[in-house]
Amino acid sequence: MSQMLLIHDQLREMILSLDLGPGERLTERWLEGRFQSSRTPIRAALARLEGEGLVQREGRNWAVAPIDLGEIEALAEFREPLEVTAVRLACARAASADLDGIEEMLNACRSDVPREEWHKIGTDFHVEIARLSGNKFLVAAIDGVMIRLSRARWLEVWTESSREQAWSEHRRILGYIRSGQSEEAAREASAHVRDTRDRLLRSLNADRRGLRARGFAIVGAR
C-alpha cells in the first residue's frame, strides 16, 4: 500500500481516537518527523483529511478540526433523510442473509465488550444498512456523516444507558427491515437520528468544561 494511504489512516486514527485533540495545531514538519517520511505524502494525506472534515486550514497552517455543536445539529438535519432513504431502499433490496450479518454484528456487543467495540459497531451498523441500499452515494454520504460524528460519539458510548438506548433503536430498525415494514423502519430511523443528536448534544454540553480543560476546542452555540 502507498505511504500516503498509511499516513492518512494512521493520522485519521489519531484524530478520531482523540489522541490528537480537537483544535490542535499541526505542522507539516512535525508530521514529517512523526511518520518518518517526507512532506509529499503528508500533504496528500492532509488534503484527504480536509475533505473528510477532520482537518482544517487555520490561516496558512493546519489544525485538527474542533468539535462543533452547530455542525452536529446540521449533520443530524442532513442525515435524517439519508438514513430514511437508505432504510426504505434496504427494505426493497436486502437479502435475508445480508440482514443476518448485521444482526450478528449487533449481537457481538454484550456488556463486557470494550467501549471501542461499541463505538465501531455503532458506526458500521449505519454504513452497512446504507450498503444494502445498493446506492454508492448514500453509502459515501452516510459514511462521511459518521466520520464527522465519530469523536462526539465517544461520549455517547461512555454511559451504559446511552449504549442500550441506541442499541434497542438499532434492533428495532433492523427488525422492521427484516419484516419488510418500510414505513415503520423509516419512522424508526428518523427518530433514531433525532435521539442520537439529542444524546450527543446533551453529553457534550454536560462535559464541555472538562473537555475544554483537556485542551479540546469545542465550538458552537449554547
Next chain:
Amino acid sequence: MSQMLLIHDQLREMILSLDLGPGERLTERWLEGRFQSSRTPIRAALARLEGEGLVQREGRNWAVAPIDLGEIEALAEFREPLEVTAVRLACARAASADLDGIEEMLNACRSDVPREEWHKIGTDFHVEIARLSGNKFLVAAIDGVMIRLSRARWLEVWTESSREQAWSEHRRILGYIRSGQSEEAAREASAHVRDTRDRLLRSLNADRRGLRARGFAIVGAR
C-alpha cells in the same frame, strides 16, 4: 490565489465543458506542460478532482471520468431526498428577498441567451435553494451532485423543449416555496428530480453512438 487552485479550476472547466473528453487519459507530465507548472500543484489538483468524481485512477494513471448511466440513476435516487429536504427547510427559513434573487436568475433565461447560460443557471438554481436551507452539508451534497451531472446536462439544455420543461418545473418549485406550501413544493421537487433523470437518460441513450464516435467514453446499462 495559489497555483494549485488555479490549475484545479481550469482543469475542472476543461472537463466540464467536454474540452477534455470523458474517458480521456491524463498524464501528470502532459499537464505539467499544459499549465506551465511543476507536478506538485498538479498532483494536488488531481487529488481534489478525484474527490469531486471528475477524474479517476485507471490502474496507475489518471483519466477523465467517463459518463456513467448507472451513476446518473444512482445520483437521482440520492438527490431526491436531498432536494426534498432542502425545499422543505427553505420554506421554513427563506426570506422573501432571497426568493426574489432566485426568481431574477430564472428570468435572466430568455430564448435568446446562449446554452451556456441555461446550463449554469440550471445548476445554480438548485444550489441556491439548498443555500436557503441554511444547512452547509445539504449545500455541499447538492453541489456535488450537480457537478457530477453537469456534463450530461449539456444534452438536456440542447433542445428547447427540455429547457422549457425544466424551467417550468423550477418556477413551480419556487412558487410553492414563496407561498409557504412546503408539501406541494416537496412533491414538485421530487417529481423534478425524476423528470430530469428521465430526460438525461433519454438524451444520452439517443446520442450514445454519436458521443462514442467523438471519442467520449459512455458506460453503463442499456
Next chain:
DNA sequence: AACCTCGTTTTGGTATCCCAAAACAGTATT
C-alpha cells in the same frame, strides 16, 4: 513600561531530482 523596528526563524508552496515498477518495442528463437 509600552511600543515600534528590523533581522532571524519557521512556515507552507513550489520546483526538481531520484527511484521502482509498468508499458513498450525490437530482437532472437522456435
Next chain:
DNA sequence: AATACTGTTTTGGGATACCAAAACGAGGTT
C-alpha cells in the same frame, strides 16, 4: 509467423532543495 525475452522508455511515488511570506523576538525609542 508467432512468441518469448530483454533492454529502453515512460509513468507515478517519494525525497529534497529552494523560495517568499508570515511569525517571532531582541533591541532600541519614546
